[in-house]
Amino acid sequence: xxxxxxxxxxxxxxxxxxxxxxxxxxxxxxxxxxxxxxxxxxxxxxxxxxxxxxxxxxxxxxxxxxxxxxxxxxxxxxxxxxxxxxxxxxxxxxxxxxxxxxxxxxxxxxxxxxxxxxxxxxxxxxxxxxxxxxxxxxxxxxxxxxxxxxxxxxxxxxxxxxxxxxxxxxxxxxxxxxxxxxxxxxxxxxxxxxxxxxxxxxxxxxxxxxxxxxxxxxxxxxxxxx
Numbered sequence: 509x510x511x512x513x514x515x516x517x518x519x520x521x522x523x524x525x526x527x528x529x530x531x532x533x534x535x536x537x538x539x540x541x542x543x544x545x546x547x548x549x550x551x552x553x554x555x556x557x558x559x560x561x562x563x564x565x566x567x568x569x570x571x572x573x574x575x576x577x578x579x580x581x582x583x584x585x586x587x588x589x590x591x592x593x594x595x596x597x598x599x600x601x602x603x604x605x606x607x608x609x610x611x612x613x614x615x616x617x618x619x620x621x622x623x624x625x626x627x628x629x630x631x632x633x634x635x636x637x638x639x640x641x642x643x644x645x646x647x648x649x650x651x652x653x654x655x656x657x658x659x660x661x662x663x664x665x666x667x668x669x670x671x672x673x674x675x676x677x678x679x680x681x682x683x684x685x686x687x688x689x690x691x692x693x694x695x696x697x698x699x700x701x702x703x704x705x706x707x708x709x710x711x712x713x714x715x716x717x718x719x720x721x722x723x724x725x726x727x728x729x730x731x732x733x734x
Contacts, residue, residue, distance in 0.1 A: 563605035563608070563609050564604070564605060564608040564609065564729075565601050565604040565605045565608065566601070566605070568604070570593045570594055573591060573593035573597070573600050573601065573604060574593055575590075575732055576590075576591055576604060576730070576731060576732065577589060577590050577591070577699070577730060577732035578603065578604065578607045578696070578727060578729055579727065579728050579729075579730065580612070580628075580701075580727050581724065581725045581726040581727070581728075582617075582704055582708065582723065582724050582725065583722050583723050584707040584722050585701055585703065585704035585707070586700070586701050587680070587698055587700070587701035587702075587704050587705055588700040588701050588732075588733075589663050589697065589698055589699070590696060590698075590699045590732050592694075592695055592697065593695075595654045595655075595656050595693075595694060595695060596654055596656075596665070596693040596695040598650055598652060599649060599652050599665050599674070599693045600695050600696070602649055602676075603665075604729055606629070606644075606676055606727075607727040607728060608728070608729045611631060611634075611641060611644055611676070612724050612727035613636070613724065613725070614633075614635040614723060614724070614725065615628060615629065615630060615633045615634045615723070615724050616630070616633040616721035616722060616723045616724070617718065617721055618630045618633050618717070618718070618721050619716050619718075620709050620711065620713050620716060620718055621709075621716055622710070622713075623682055624681070624685065624709075625680060625682060625685075625709075626679065626680050626682065626705055626709050627666060627679040627680075628677070628679075628680075628724060629676045630677055631644060631676050632645065633721065645675055645676055647676075648674065648675055649665070649672065649674040649675065650672050651667065652693040652695075653691055653692060653693060654690075654693065654694060655689075655690065656689075656694035657689055657694075658684070658685040658686060658687075658689050658694055659684045659685075660681055660682060660683055660684055661680070661681060661697050661698040662696070662697055662698075663679070663680050663681075663695060663697060663698065664678065664679055664681070664688065664692045664693060664694040664695065665677070665678055665679075665692060665694075665695060666692075667692070667693075674693065680698060680705050682705060682706065699732065699733075700733075707722075708722045
């Protein structure tokens with residue numbers, strides 16, 4: 509599949525979060541097209557069908573994932589997220605893989621809604637954007653709505669209007685959002701760094717687009733602090 513067709517597919521499946529007014533807001537991801545000439549070799553053989561690369565938490569059990577924390581080192585400070593695999597195992601596995609593999613590194617929080625959410629995980633905002641990340645962004649997850657209440661500090665998976673359309677976008681709740689309960693896959697909670705999330709949420713923005721998006725400099729996975 510060409511990167512142009514992949515880009516069109518990604519644009520048709522942009523993540524949304526429903527608001528209290530009942531109108532979904534679409535994340536306007538900006539997906540630049542990687543330049544094939546930058547990596548193409550003269551007289552190269554036709555590319556074979558690429559198989560998805562294995563990732564650190566592929567096949568990980570709920571027990572192995574329990575007690576793991578993802579630290580997002582941002583330009584506003586660190587945000588530490590405890591994952592909750594018993595609530596949404598496939599979503600947690602995906603999030604851990606994205607963090608551990610470096611896919612989140614240099615991406616930005618590309619959407620903020622004052623007093624509501626900050627949203628990250630758009631791989632197209634990465635300084636390393638290219639065919640590998642584009643392929644990773646094209647993967648889709650099964651919906652995992654659950655009974656986790658969407659209150660301040662909960663981390664949940666953004667998705668499109670179509671079923672099973674979540675990919676890499678996630679959001680951190682700045683305020684309570686009971687209208688999202690049982691509709692979105694809540695999968696984690698911030699245990700440290702809500703002040704950084706609040707600072708990202710307060711940054712100047714035009715509509716929901718930050719004037720200067722805050723970048724995740726590095727994401728890592730480690731056992732949660734005791």
